[in-house]
Amino acid sequence: MTTKELKQVERKPRGRPRAFDTETALDTGQRLFHTSGYESVGLAALTDALGVKPPSFYKAFGSKAEFFSLVLDRYARSVLTLDDILLPGRAPVDAMAALLESAASTYARDPHQRGCLVLEAVRGLQDDESVLYARKIADSRRVQIREFIAQTHPECAAAATDYVASTLSGLSASAREGMNEARLLRVAEVAVAGLRQLLQPEGRDVTD
Amino acid sequence: MTTKELKQVERKPRGRPRAFDTETALDTGQRLFHTSGYESVGLAALTDALGVKPPSFYKAFGSKAEFFSLVLDRYARSVLTLDDILLPGRAPVDAMAALLESAASTYARDPHQRGCLVLEAVRGLQDDESVLYARKIADSRRVQIREFIAQTHPECAAAATDYVASTLSGLSASAREGMNEARLLRVAEVAVAGLRQLLQPEGRDVTD
DNA sequence: GGATTTTTATAGTGACCACTAAAGAACTTA
DNA sequence: TAAGTTCTTTAGTGGTCACTATAAAAATCC
Numbered sequence: 001m002t003t004k005e006l007k008q009v010e011r012k013p014r015g016r017p018r019a020f021d022t023e024t025a026l027d028t029g030q031r032l033f034h035t036s037g038y039e040s041v042g043l044a045a046l047t048d049a050l051g052v053k054p055p056s057f058y059k060a061f062g063s064k065a066e067f068f069s070l071v072l073d074r075y076a077r078s079v080l081t082l083d084d085i086l087l088p089g090r091a092p093v094d095a096m097a098a099l100l101e102s103a104a105s106t107y108a109r110d111p112h113q114r115g116c117l118v119l120e121a122v123r124g125l126q127d128d129e130s131v132l133y134a135r136k137i138a139d140s141r142r143v144q145i146r147e148f149i150a151q152t153h154p155e156c157a158a159a160a161t162d163y164v165a166s167t168l169s170g171l172s173a174s175a176r177e178g179m180n181e182a183r184l185l186r187v188a189e190v191a192v193a194g195l196r197q198l199l200q201p202e203g204r205d206v207t208d
Numbered sequence: 209m210t211t212k213e214l215k216q217v218e219r220k221p222r223g224r225p226r227a228f229d230t231e232t233a234l235d236t237g238q239r240l241f242h243t244s245g246y247e248s249v250g251l252a253a254l255t256d257a258l259g260v261k262p263p264s265f266y267k268a269f270g271s272k273a274e275f276f277s278l279v280l281d282r283y284a285r286s287v288l289t290l291d292d293i294l295l296p297g298r299a300p301v302d303a304m305a306a307l308l309e310s311a312a313s314t315y316a317r318d319p320h321q322r323g324c325l326v327l328e329a330v331r332g333l334q335d336d337e338s339v340l341y342a343r344k345i346a347d348s349r350r351v352q353i354r355e356f357i358a359q360t361h362p363e364c365a366a367a368a369t370d371y372v373a374s375t376l377s378g379l380s381a382s383a384r385e386g387m388n389e390a391r392l393l394r395v396a397e398v399a400v401a402g403l404r405q406l407l408q409p410e411g412r413d414v415t416d
Numbered sequence: 417g418g419a420t421t422t423t424t425a426t427a428g429t430g431a432c433c434a435c436t437a438a439a440g441a442a443c444t445t446a
Numbered sequence: 447t448a449a450g451t452t453c454t455t456t457a458g459t460g461g462t463c464a465c466t467a468t469a470a471a472a473a474t475c476c
Contacts (some may be wrong), residue, residue, distance in 0.1 A: 015452020016442040039247065040333050043434055054435070056454060064434065123331055123381060125248050135385070162382070162391050163398045170378025173331060174370070177343070183370050190371045194402025223422020224472040251464055261425055262465070268423090272464065417476100424471065433462070441454070446447100 022060065025050050030071045034113040038068055038121055038130045065129035068121075075117045076137050080106060086148040093199045095148065096164055097192040103168055104184035107175035115172035138165075153199055160198055167191045230268065233258050238279045242321040246276055246329055246338045273337035276329075283325045284345050288314055294356040301407045303356065304372055305400040311376055312392035315383035323380035346373075361407055368406055375399045 028049050032041045043064055047057050061067035085099050107115050118141075121134035142165050150157035171184055179187075236257050240249045251272055255265050269275035293307050315323050326349075329342035350373050358365035379392055387395075 012444070013452075014444050014450080016454070018453065036334065042432075044432085053455060055437090055456095058435065059453065119381070120331070122385065123328070126244065159391075159394045159398070162387065163395050166378035166382040166387070166392075166395045167375070167399075168378070169381035170374035170376070173327070173377035173381060174374040177330065179370065179374070183367075184374075186367045187371050187374045190367070190402040190406050191375075191399070192402070193405040194398040194400070197401040197405075198398050220474070221422075222420075222474050224424065224474095226423065250462075252462085263426090263467095264424060266465065420473105420475075422471100422473080424469100426468085426470095427466100428468100429464105429466070431463080433460105435461105436459070437457095439455085441452100443450105443452080445450075 018060065019056070020050065020052050020060075025052070025060075026067075026071055026074050029067060030075055030117070031113065033068060033071055033121075034075075034117045038124055039128075063129075065133070068130050069133040072118060072121065072133055072137055076141070079116075082141060082144050086144065091199075092149040092151075092153055092160065093192070093196050096145075096160070096195055096199075097188075099145075099164065100167060100171070100188040100191055100195075101185060103171050104188040105181055107172055108179065108181035108184050114178075115176040116168065119169050119172040120176065149199075156198055160195060163191075163195060163198065226268070227264070228258065228260050228268075233260070233268075234275075234279055234282050237275060238283055238325070239321065241276060241279055241329075242283075242325045246332055246336075271337075273341070276338050277341040280326060280329065280341055280345055284349070287324075290349060290352050294352065300357040300359075300361055300368065301400070301404050304353075304368070304403055304407075305396075307353075307372065308375060308379070308396040308399055308403075309393060311379050312383075312396040313389055315380055316387065316389035316392050322386075323384040324376065327377050327380040328384065357407075364406055368403060371399075371403060371406065 029041075029046065032046060032049055043054060043057070046064070046067075047054050050057065052060075057067070061070065080099065080102055082099075085102070086095055103116070118134050118137050121130055122138055124131045124134070142161055145164060146157050146161040149160050153160065167188075171187060174187065175184060237249075237254065240254060240257055251262060251265070254272070254275075255262050258265065260268075265275070269278065288307065288310055290307075293310070294303050311324070326342050326345050329338055330346055332339045332342070350369055353372060354365050354369040357368050361368065375396075379395060382395065383392060
């Protein structure tokens with residue numbers, strides 16, 4: 001009776017109801033993929049963890065790669081959200097510093113989910129569908145970054161974006177190799193120093 | 209009669225002679241692994257390219273992982289040789305600049321062998337033998353770098369090494385994603401700027 | 417030439433991979 | 447209750463993985 005979802009809430013769907021929750025499944029899948037990597041998580045392990053038999057999984061998600069694509073979208077929406085970092089009016093160097101330092105913290109925070117799910121997926125077996133999905137997300141985020149920087153620094157937006165993208169890949173790789181948060185933060189700090197010279201080559205006020 | 213190898217040159221080994229050359233096999237394997245990655249190169253593709261049937265391959269090399277380990281050693285000896293970069297008396301910042309810029313060039317030079325074979329292998333399936341071999345090589349190179357920097361900058365050798373290691377991973381990842389040499393070199397340049405501040409925080413002579 | 421040694425080729429091994437055909441079970445609609 | 451719809455279960459599919467048992471072939475040793 002309240003004004004929740006207007007459609008498909010009262011009226012139940014026709015057939016046998018699904019025995020598992022999609023959101024829970026995506027969450028479990030995200031955890032598995034982030035811990036072990038897309039290729040390492042076999043369908044058997046995946047369906048076991050989800051408490052779902054393969055045919056149900058395929059009925060619901062189509063394929064392992066499509067399921068992964070949903071997981072990637074979900075992850076990209078919830079982690080290092082660019083809308084919270086690329087704030088209007090914020091100096092690019094400050095935004096990039098925030099991004100790199102947040103990444104350093106995020107990538108090392110949970111010892112079982114090190115690095116970035118998207119950036120690590122980008123390096124999977126090269127002509128796999130999962131890699132295409134991950135690249136699409138990574139690319140769109142890089143476009144966002146480049147356009148943000150280009151608002152104030154059009155001449156070096158491309159270079160700065162390349163540098164940030166490369167640094168994020170490096171941070172993710174280092175996190176996966178076991179580098180802890182403190183070390184990653186120092187790496188990010190040095191990276192920001194380089195970026196500061198690129199984005200503000202003159203007129204730095206040395207305050208320390 | 210000349211003073212070549214003193215042992216096992218005149219006297220031939222007893223059984224049926226090997227029908228392929230080990231060095232050629234390692235070279236072919238290196239090319240395959242570097243192009244497609246360790247996991248992507250199946251044993252069938254590998255033995256086909258080598259012109260060798262599986263039993264011969266296993267007689268000669270033991271396993272795919274052991275073969276890969278030989279390939280890694282060979283690669284590490286021939287690419288970005290640290291002995292040519294960490295020259296005695298050279299300022300660490302100059303050595304690291306040379307390393308990062310050489311890496312940028314090397315990683316993008318051959319479009320079919322992008323990135324670093326070792327660093328990409330480090331990010332394989334986590335408890336695979338191939339990853340252990342790659343990590344061992346990467347670790348020993350990082351120790352070399354850290355000890356070189358520590359000679360003149362003991363207080364920040366660890367941080368600088370972390371930064372260089374992370375940057376190299378980023379460059380390798382970016383190269384594999386298709387970033388060309390010019391762009392990678394600009395990334396390396398910005399990275400060096402950051403490193404310069406870490407290693408020479410005061411007394412920089414600004415010459416441009 | 418015959419014995420010994422080593423590598424070769426033939427032809428598979430079982431294990432795992434992502435995925436599915438067929439039929440039963442649980443629900444809504446009429 | 448019967449029909450229709452959708453999901454779940456059982457039990458597999460063919461394909462690929464790294465790897466190997468067996469025996470023939472090619473060399474040296476005596």
